Amino acid sequence: MSNKTYIIILFVAILSLGIVTKQRINDFVDSLGKFNLPEINMPELNLNEYFKQDEEGYSEWVSEDESLKITYPASWSDITSLLDMVPEEAGLDIEDSNVLFWAQNIDTESQEIMFLTVLGFDNKETIESMTEKIESDFGEQEKTAQIELISKEEYSAILEIIPETEDGDNFCSEVKLLFGENKTYAIIFTAPQDKWEISKDKAVEIFDSVIFTPIDKTN
Numbered sequence: 001m002s003n004k005t006y007i008i009i010l011f012v013a014i015l016s017l018g019i020v021t022k023q024r025i026n027d028f029v030d031s032l033g034k035f036n037l038p039e040i041n042m043p044e045l046n047l048n049e050y051f052k053q054d055e056e057g058y059s060e061w062v063s064e065d066e067s068l069k070i071t072y073p074a075s076w077s078d079i080t081s082l083l084d085m086v087p088e089e090a091g092l093d094i095e096d097s098n099v100l101f102w103a104q105n106i107d108t109e110s111q112e113i114m115f116l117t118v119l120g121f122d123n124k125e126t127i128e129s130m131t132e133k134i135e136s137d138f139g140e141q142e143k144t145a146q147i148e149l150i151s152k153e154e155y156s157a158i159l160e161i162i163p164e165t166e167d168g169d170n171f172c173s174e175v176k177l178l179f180g181e182n183k184t185y186a187i188i189f190t191a192p193q194d195k196w197e198i199s200k201d202k203a204v205e206i207f208d209s210v211i212f213t214p215i216d217k218t219n
Contacts, residue, residue: 055074055075056074056075057073057074058071058072058073058074058209059071059072059073059074059076059078060072061078061101061103061118063100063118063120063185064100066213067180067183067212067213067214068118068178068185068210068211068212068213069210069211069212070101070118070187070206070209070210071206071209072103072116072206072209073105073205075105076103076104076105076116077103077104077105077106078101078102078103079102079103079104080099080100080101080102080103082102083099083102094119094130094133094134094137094186095133095136095137096121096122096123096133097119097120097121097186098119098120098121098122099117099118099119100118100119100120100185101116101117101118102115102116102117102118103115103116103117104116105202112191112192112195112199113191113192114189114190114191114199114202115188115189115190115191116187116188116189116190116206117186117187117188117190118185118186118187118188119185119186119188120183120184120185121183121184121185121186122182122183123182123183123184124179124180124181124182124183124184125177125179125184126179127149127152127157127159127177130159130175130177130184130186131147131159134147134159134161134175135147138163143163143164143165144163144164144165145161145162145163145164146161146162146163146164147159147160147161148160148162150174155178155179155180155212155214156176156177156178156179156212157176157177157179158174158175158176158177158207159174159175159177160172160173160174160175160200161173161174161175162193162196163193170192170193171190171191171192171193172190172191172192172193172196172200173188173189173190173191174188174189174200174203174207175187175188175189176207176210178210178212178214179214180212180213180214180215181214181215185212187206187207187210189202189203189206189207
């Protein structure tokens with residue numbers, strides 16, 4: 001995933017911190033009891049919608065054509081509805097793709113934030129063409145990344161993307177590519193580089209849940 005996603009990550013982080021701050025201030029005010037402090041007005045937001053780390057079980061996302069199904073922990077929050085608030089130049093997607101699904105997981109104690117993104121391409125890509133798109137995405141920002149092929153099967157492949165720039169705010173990604181007859185999907189798990197080694201195992205669980213039908217049944 002390109003470092004351009006920092007704009008989006010910053011946006012979500014500010015929103016998340018605002019929600020947490022509101023909750024903590026309200027808890028503090030409630031604890032004072034007898035003091036009548038002014039009420040803090042914040043936009044009406046459903047905390048449970050964005051912070052679900054205590055929820056157990058699993059949720060599912062299914063593509064519109066039902067060729068792809070992903071199962072992920074219920075502690076992840078579907079924030080696809082926020083896409084309309086993200087500027088186009090933020091570069092959440094990769095060249096020629098559409099963002100189909102976007103989710104986040106925030107641990108308020110460890111301050112760890114992770115993202116799950118599903119991109120759709122209206123043509124059949126290859127490992128080589130997808131690698132070129134990712135490299136081009138980094139190149140537009142005069143940045144580079146190490147892209148390693150982790151595994152390859154008949155209809156899928158997994159790439160690991162490690163930014164090579166020395167930046168404490170870098171994010172790493174694992175990308176599961178799914179190659180259909182007439183389309184391609186990219187399932188992208190993203191986490192901070194300084195927590196990557198302890199975070200990327202969570203990508204394995206999500207990737208292992210994927211059910212994909214590469215043949216177009218509509219024809």
